[in-house]
Amino acid sequence: MRSKVYFTKDISQEGVLKIFSKIDDNISGKVGIKLHFGEEGNKNFLDPSLIKKLIHKLQASLLETNVLYISKRRYTESHLKLAKEHGFDFAPIDILDSAGDIIIPAKLNHFQEIKVGKNLLNYNSVIVYSHFKGHIMTGFGGAIKNVSMGLASLAGKMALHASAIPKYNPSSCTKCTKCIPECPGNAISINPLFINADKCIGCGKCIVVCPTGSFQVPWGSTKLDIFMKRLVDYAKGISDIQKMVYINVLANISKDCDCDSSAHPPFMENIGILASTDIVAIDKASWDLVNKFNQSEDTFLELNSVSGIEQLIYANEIGLGNIEYDLINK
Template sequence: MLYFYPLNLINIKYILYYMEKSKVYFTSLRTNPNNNLLDKMERLVRKAGIANIDFKNQFTAIKIHFGEPGNLAYIRANYAARMANLLRSFGAKPFLTDSNTLYSGGRSNAVDHLQSAMENGFNPISGQCQVIIADGLKGTDYREIKINGEYCKAPKIGTAVADADIIISMTHFKGHEQAGFGGTLKNLGMGAASVPGKMELHSGSQPVINTENCIGCKVCKKNCAHAAISLNANRKAEIDYNKCIGCGQCVALCQYDGALMGAGDTSERLNYKIAEYTWAIIKDKPNFHINFVMNVSPECDCWGHNDAPIVPDLGIAASFDPVAIDKACADIVTAAPVAQTDNILSSQHPHEHLEGKDKFHLLHPDTNWLAGLRHAEKLGMGHLEYELITV
């Protein structure tokens, strides 16, 4: 028996929305004496329609990761400077911004964060605009933006981002040990969250110690910003859950699978929360996104090192759709061969090119990056279906 359901206007709009394809513009890294990479980036974003935004006298946040000291995979300040100058030519008031980190390191407060940014080339001279730490001196300067999401009701967003009129994200596209990969959603949803916001994102993700694997090296203990880890009489790590905030730094640092994410949390849940935080940031504002698919390192730029890239440098993408641009870049990395150099994937899969393989899942088997993109699409943030336009 066949059943026919009446189509009303709401149903038709819903169907048409999910049938749409967003445009993602992409350029390779090939250059010539008359067309360098900075020129190509500007041409790309112009082709993608960035000039259609009304920037006149608008405070425009350029959300970018300044890179942990010692990590060299972050986006070069030259690209940020070119973008700042372009936005200023449109009448904008641009500034570079990022929020403080939850864990110990060179970016956990504004003083250290600005010093780290300067060391990596981000300052008013080289960046051609001011650098503002979005959530203030100690990470407590934020706005709660009500969205009544399924996982987050009122994301706590760094004030400089929350108060900005326009959001431009510039993202180094790379692997991530908890989210699968770090793209536009991760850059905005996690990166622009205040310190209390990051605690909410990581809540429920307290790690556990696998005592069979723990060798008592104390790396986790030395790097825990909250003094939550100690060694017991058997020289095995132990976690004080009254102090642990679930930031996951010990999981990422352990080279022996001695620290693992607890059963109460999943990569899916973290990615759902990141999507909702991103939605809070961009839902009422013009926004535009650029992903740099180069130096695709296995893990986040938050670490003070960057392992060898897993694929060759591939190009730069731009789009108004944060979902589509992340999906397109993930597909581009999937389609590419693994870099034929000494890197983690070539070492684990010798004599394999891995074209068509989800390299982020190979790197981090317990992650599910697609879940976050699907949740973002469900929120109305963008589309998984896209048209890739080569510039």
């Protein structure tokens, strides 16, 4: 059976309300809206006012998690401050992993467990509100990426990115000892700096706490095709435990992600807003619309040398959602 994806060209607060009304049957109780506040310097993140009316209608909170790389979005306090500076000052903000994470057993092809921000389980329903655009590692970033990387805790993000053990640099360590009590695996020694791989659980806390940046995310230690499958697996694990519906906004479409502080400007016209209860169908419909409007067979393959279609094919294979859909104009 084909999934339904609703579409409006009306990129406005009313357009968001109208498209949401097509998928709101499953939304009840305490509601959170997962979005992206935009990296400092990024100019393409979605206009905060677009979701104001929806937020007020649902009395919802804005949900995010801290990131692994060095930026204001790594730490809760500076993350909250940046969100407000970017205009997200009209609703409560919940950084879901500010109080740590929870580990949930899962039976996925690449993971036996998923690690998400602890506060996620405080919500009965989550609206995944995604800016559809390019991404250097996954071709495009949409709802699947917003759920998997976007809701994973630091340790979950580490697991997604690689072998889950940080890289470390003994020559920059000042032996301040801040990392020692933070390490739950008791895996760190500092004379010289060393991580015991048998004890490290890949939580990422040392990366956050070290003032000299002596621990780093092991970027690039995973092949892109495997990385995309890991992303999809995580989205499956999270969607199995959390009720979610999806809104994708196809506006300000850059080849780069909103986590890029110097992202390229948008390369094409704005398209509209999509809504669906199927995370795969909405990303596939978004991918198809970008290609149609850009008159390309695979826009993100041309721009980023990564197609991203593998995300969707694999997601369909493992039952995360349906790659076949009907687009319904509203």
